[in-house]
Amino acid sequence: MLASTPTAALRVRNLRKTFKDVVAVDGLELEVRAGECFGLLGPNGAGKTTTIEICEGLTEPDSGDVELLGMRWKSDAADLRQRLGIQLQETQLADKVTVLETIRLFSSFFRQGPPPAEVIALVQLEEKANARVGGLSGGQKQRLALACALVGDPDFLFLDEPTTGLDPQARRQLWELIERFKLQGRTILLTTHYMDEAEQLCDRVAIMDHGKVIALGTPRELITSIGVEHMVEFSAGGAGKAPEIAALRRMEGVRDVRAENGTIQMQVTALHRAVPALLDELERQGVPLTELRTHSATLEDVFVTLTGRHLRDE
Amino acid sequence: MSDITAVPEIRRGEAAVRPLGPAPRDGGTARENGLGAHALVQLTLTRFREFLREPEALFWVFIFPILLAAGLGLAFRNRPAEVLKIATVTPELARSLRQDKLLDVQQLSVPAAEEALRTGKVALLAEPGLDGSVVYDFDNTNPEGRTAHMLADRAVQRAAGRVDPVKTSDRLMREPGSRYIDFLIPGLLGMNLMGSAIWGMGFAIVDARRRKLMKRLIATPMPRHYYLLSFLLSRLVMLVIEVGFLLSFGIFVFKVPMRGSPADLALLCVVTSLSFGALGLLIASRARTIEAASGLMNLVMMPMWIVSGVFFSAQRFPDMLQPVIKALPLTAAIDALRANMLQGAGLAQVSGQLMVLAAWLVVCFPVALKLFRWR
Numbered sequence: 001m002l003a004s005t006p007t008a009a010l011r012v013r014n015l016r017k018t019f020k021d022v023v024a025v026d027g028l029e030l031e032v033r034a035g036e037c038f039g040l041l042g043p044n045g046a047g048k049t050t051t052i053e054i055c056e057g058l059t060e061p062d063s064g065d066v067e068l069l070g071m072r073w074k075s076d077a078a079d080l081r082q083r084l085g086i087q088l089q090e091t092q093l094a095d096k097v098t099v100l101e102t103i104r105l106f107s108s109f110f111r112q113g114p115p116p117a118e119v120i121a122l123v124q125l126e127e128k129a130n131a132r133v134g135g136l137s138g139g140q141k142q143r144l145a146l147a148c149a150l151v152g153d154p155d156f157l158f159l160d161e162p163t164t165g166l167d168p169q170a171r172r173q174l175w176e177l178i179e180r181f182k183l184q185g186r187t188i189l190l191t192t193h194y195m196d197e198a199e200q201l202c203d204r205v206a207i208m209d210h211g212k213v214i215a216l217g218t219p220r221e222l223i224t225s226i227g228v229e230h231m232v233e234f235s236a237g238g239a240g241k242a243p244e245i246a247a248l249r250r251m252e253g254v255r256d257v258r259a260e261n262g263t264i265q266m267q268v269t270a271l272h273r274a275v276p277a278l279l280d281e282l283e284r285q286g287v288p289l290t291e292l293r294t295h296s297a298t299l300e301d302v303f304v305t306l307t308g309r310h311l312r313d314e
Numbered sequence: 315m316s317d318i319t320a321v322p323e324i325r326r327g328e329a330a331v332r333p334l335g336p337a338p339r340d341g342g343t344a345r346e347n348g349l350g351a352h353a354l355v356q357l358t359l360t361r362f363r364e365f366l367r368e369p370e371a372l373f374w375v376f377i378f379p380i381l382l383a384a385g386l387g388l389a390f391r392n393r394p395a396e397v398l399k400i401a402t403v404t405p406e407l408a409r410s411l412r413q414d415k416l417l418d419v420q421q422l423s424v425p426a427a428e429e430a431l432r433t434g435k436v437a438l439l440a441e442p443g444l445d446g447s448v449v450y451d452f453d454n455t456n457p458e459g460r461t462a463h464m465l466a467d468r469a470v471q472r473a474a475g476r477v478d479p480v481k482t483s484d485r486l487m488r489e490p491g492s493r494y495i496d497f498l499i500p501g502l503l504g505m506n507l508m509g510s511a512i513w514g515m516g517f518a519i520v521d522a523r524r525r526k527l528m529k530r531l532i533a534t535p536m537p538r539h540y541y542l543l544s545f546l547l548s549r550l551v552m553l554v555i556e557v558g559f560l561l562s563f564g565i566f567v568f569k570v571p572m573r574g575s576p577a578d579l580a581l582l583c584v585v586t587s588l589s590f591g592a593l594g595l596l597i598a599s600r601a602r603t604i605e606a607a608s609g610l611m612n613l614v615m616m617p618m619w620i621v622s623g624v625f626f627s628a629q630r631f632p633d634m635l636q637p638v639i640k641a642l643p644l645t646a647a648i649d650a651l652r653a654n655m656l657q658g659a660g661l662a663q664v665s666g667q668l669m670v671l672a673a674w675l676v677v678c679f680p681v682a683l684k685l686f687r688w689r
Contacts, residue, residue, distance in 0.1 A: 009334060034334060058689065059535060067383040081535035088533065092525035097360060097369040108356035109534040148530070155332040163600075185332050 008067075009156055009187040010055060011036040015064035015145035017050050017211075024050040025061070026211035037178075037188040039202030041195065041299060043309070047211035049089055052160050055189065056086050069156055082111055085154030085186075087145050089161050095134030099125055099144055102133060103151060110152030123147040123177060139170025146177065157181060159190040163197060175200055193301035207303060214306055219299055226298045226305045228255050228267040232274060235263045237287040244285055251277045256305075263291070267301070348481040353536055355460040357544035358551075364518065365548070374513070375556060379506045380563050383499060386625070387568050390494035393540035398462045401436040407448065410473030438462035440470070440508050462650060496571065499564035500655050501624040504648035506556060507583060508618065511590035512611055514552070515545050518599040520607040529689040536686070546591060552625060553587050576653030578661050582654060582668075589671045592678035593643065599685040618644035 010032035017025040040048045053059040055066055057073040057080065071080050079179065082241045093102055103116040113119070120129050123143040128136060136144065142162065149157060162178065163171040171194075178201055182188060194197055198205050198307040199219045207215040207222070215222055224261060236243050248257045248266065253274045255267040268274035271294060282289055349355055349449035365371055399418045402408050408421040422430060424441075431439045431451055433573050437459050449471055452459035461646040531541060564570035569584040572579070597614060601607040621631055623646035631639055653659035663667065 034332070056533060058529065065648075076533065081533075084533075086530075086533040088530050090526055091530040093527060093530075094364055094525075096364050096521075101360065101363060105356045105360050106350075106534060108351055108353040109536040111535075152535070187332070279540060293476065 007033050009036075009069055010038075010189060011065075012051070012055065013065045015051065015054060015055060016062045017047075017059065017129055019050075023211055025054070025064075027201065028208075028211065028213060030066070030206060030213065032187060032189055033204075034187055035185055036203040037190065039198040039205040039307055040189065040191040040208055041193070041198045041303070042191075042208035043193055043303075046208040048193075048208055049210075051158055051208070052189065052191050052288055053088075056084065056158050057081070080153060083155045085149035085152060085157040086107040087149045087157075087162060089164070093133045093144060093148070094143070095131060098130050098132050099136070100129045102144065103147055107151045111244045112211065113151050113153040116151070119130060119147050119151050119270070122150060124173075128267050137170070139166050139173060142166060142170070142174060146174070150181070155186060157186050160191070161191055163194065168285065171197070179217045180282050192272045195303070199300055205299065207299070207306065209303075209307055215302065221295060222302045223297045223300060226267070226297065226302050228275075228301065228305070229297050230268050230271045231297055231301055232266040232268055232271070232278065233263055233291075233293045233295075234266075234278070234289060235291040236282055236289045241287050243282060243287045247281060247285065248278070251281060253277070267297070267305070354540045354544060354547070357536075357540055358547045361518070361544055361548035362551075365514070366550070371514075375510045375552070376507070376559055379502050382564060383495070383502050383560070384567070386498055390498075391547060391604050397440075398465065399436045400438040400440065400462050400466055401430050402440040403427050404442055407440050407442060407470070411466055411469050413473055414469040417462070417465055419467065438466055439468055454614050493568075495564070495568045496656055497652070498625065499560070499568070499570045499629075500651035501648050503557065503560055503583075504561060504586065504622070504644055504651055505619065505624045507553070507586045507647065508590045508615060508644050510552065510556060511549060511587050511593035512615060514549060515591055515594035516598040516601075516607050516611050517604065518545070519595070520601050520604055523602060523687065523689070524604065526689070532688050542595065542683075542686075543593075546588070549587055549591050550584065553583060557583050570655070572655055573658030574683040575660065579651070579662070581662070582647070582650050585668060585671050585675075586643075586651075589643050589647075589674040589678070592675045592682060596678045596682040596685070598686050599682045602687070618642050622646070623648050641670060643671055643674045 008031050009262060010030065012028055012030035015025050015028040015030075016023075028051060029049070030051075031153075040051060042048050046270060047299075052057060054061045056126075068080060069083060073080065073191060097105070100116060103119050107113060107116050107119070107309065117126075117129070120126055121301050125140060125143055125147065125148050128140060133141065133144065146159075146162065149159070161177070163174050166174065175197070178188070178190075188201075190197075190201065202219065204216070205211045205222060215225070217225065242259075245257055245259060245264070248254065248264070251274065253268050253270040254277075255269060260267045266274065266278070275292075275294070279289070300310070380521075381663040384483070397416055397418050399420065400411065401420045401422050402411060403422060403424050405421060408419050411417055411419045420427075420430070420436065427436075427439050427441075428451075437456070438450055441449045448467060452463050454460055454463070455653045465520075470661055471645050519528075522531075528541075532538060561570075561572075565572065593614065594611075597610045598607055601610060621635070622628060622642055624644070628636075628639050628645055638648075646667035650664040650671075653664050653667075
């Protein structure tokens with residue numbers, strides 16, 4: 001076994017897991033540094049949840065090694081459990097029990113941790129402390145799930161799709177809470193298929209596809225790695241005449257052009273040159289522009305560039 | 315396992331990164347260690363809360379058996395001796411016959427009285443005959459007719475001045491313990507113990523599994539056996555309430571006898587509840603959906619409702635089936651409860667039934683643990 005560097009809170013080597021004939025995790029390598037917020041980004045079915053559940057000691061891998069906080073599941077399960085905070089995807093807590101009762105229950109499993117009222121305050125559910133879980137909104141339930149992960153004052157926090165299914169306001173509120181835990185020196189591993197979530201919260205991101213890591217780095221590094229600064233999206237010509245793609249590809253500063261559902265996406269390196277050139281070219285082709293949008297390249301664009309697919313394609 | 319002991323000196327934001335390695339933690343707030351904060355207490359409390367806040371469950375466990383006992387107790391109550399309807403045609407005869415309280419005498423015209431007798435509306439017709447005699451028309455193959463004849467003749471003779479040579483008196487016997495309700499209450503008690511153990515465990519476990527709540531719990535340091543133990547503990551506390559409720563109803567409303575030792579009865583209830591708890595655990599050990607679980611529960615419980623002697627004696631089934639029926643946990647439970655309550659039997663006399671119940675417990679529990687699906 002290789003010597004561990006003390007700064008790795010989680011080290012995963014050559015992890016493999018197969019369900020029947022589906023390879024969920026295929027030789028995965030991962031290292032999460034102590035104190036960082038690390039994101040596993042990928043589409044549904046990429047193997048994110050299987051990976052995180054193996055790290056959480058809930059799923060047995062077929063092969064490979066997981067070292068967590070310098071310990072291993074086989075020998076130190078009891079110690080590890082005391083130091084982890086875990087939020088699972090889609091857990092429905094008991095409806096008839098109140099928020100405070102739920103937190104008391106979860107607190108009773110841990111040797112140490114803040115008093116229940118403090119945990120509830122941490123996720124801003126004070127007003128709902130005596131409300132039954134069944135009556136909470138989706139965002140409140142998700143914050144309660146987060147609180148259940150925090151009752152043991154964990155050193156390592158696993159969050160599996162913490163904001164899936166929430167409305168934008170509830171997502172933003174949850175992000176603020178997670179940002180705050182990062183300041184407390186905890187290590188966080190989160191999975192998400194929202195690229196904006198990963199960009200917002202994560203110090204480093206691993207993009208997963210088909211059970212493997214296909215790209216790794218800070219969100220900035222990953223975006224820079226595709227060599228594209230901006231994305232230009234437009235529709236032109238309406239039903240009558242479509243613009244000629246090949247001509248667009250030849251324009252200066254354009255890296256790639258893709259047509260999709262009537263809109264055309266161009267990856268460009270220099271926005272200030274590409275947009276005037278595009279307008280001129282459409283003028284020359286005699287195709288009227290109906291819609292034009294530009295945005296800075298995102299992790300979504302990184303994923304599309306690497307795989308040719310969108311993160312949220314089902 | 316690990317060679318890491320040094321605390322890394324990395325700082326992010328305001329707080330130091332938390333140390334790695336298996337060293338005991340001392341930075342956090344230690345938990346207060348009162349009994350109320352114990353995981354087993356909290357888990358058991360949660361069981362209670364979930365149960366008590368479910369009105370339907372309260373109905374099925376507490377109210378339904380009482381309604382059933384009340385309904386069946388009323389339907390099969392011991393009525394006062396049957397009053398027999400007879401007819402006559404003269405007011406004098408009617409007056410004589412009415413002396414007997416067990417006869418309901420109607421005075422009718424001759425054709426109407428004959429019609430009433432023919433159609434069975436009355437059991438006997440008394441008519442004046444020749445020379446002041448009385449003629450009785452009745453069907454002597456019908457027990458009602460024969461009884462009516464004896465009663466009517468006695469009334470007529472006494473009215474005419476007959477004096478019995480021997481003085482007699484009646485002492486009426488209506489003994490508690492031999493009535494249907496006495497038979498029924500232990501049966502319902504057994505059925506209730508089975509139902510609440512199997513439903514109580516089954517639905518709660520499958521629901522927790524379906525919601526992935528069970529998986530969430532095993533992701534904490536909670537000892538797994540605490541989870542199962544909490545069901546058992548809450549079952550035992552509920553048991554006291556359930557049994558107390560049904561028995562007091564039987565005792566106070568229907569005067570059902572309690573001839574055996576209450577301590578023995580309590581032990582029988584606990585053993586019964588534990589065996590059915592183990593059976594419930596086994597039923598719920600794999601099922602992922604409520605539908606699958608309730609199908610299984612009905613499959614297991616339905617035959618016992620019918621053959622185990624809840625509502626009528628299990629002896630009515632053919633002899634060749636008796637060994638199988640006697641090996642069922644509900645039969646054993648009900649037989650033992652009846653023996654205790656109605657015959658005052660001690661534990662030695664129900665040892666056979668206790669063995670059957672213990673066998674179910676010893677077989678089901680380990681198998682359930684082995685099969686149990688935690689996620």
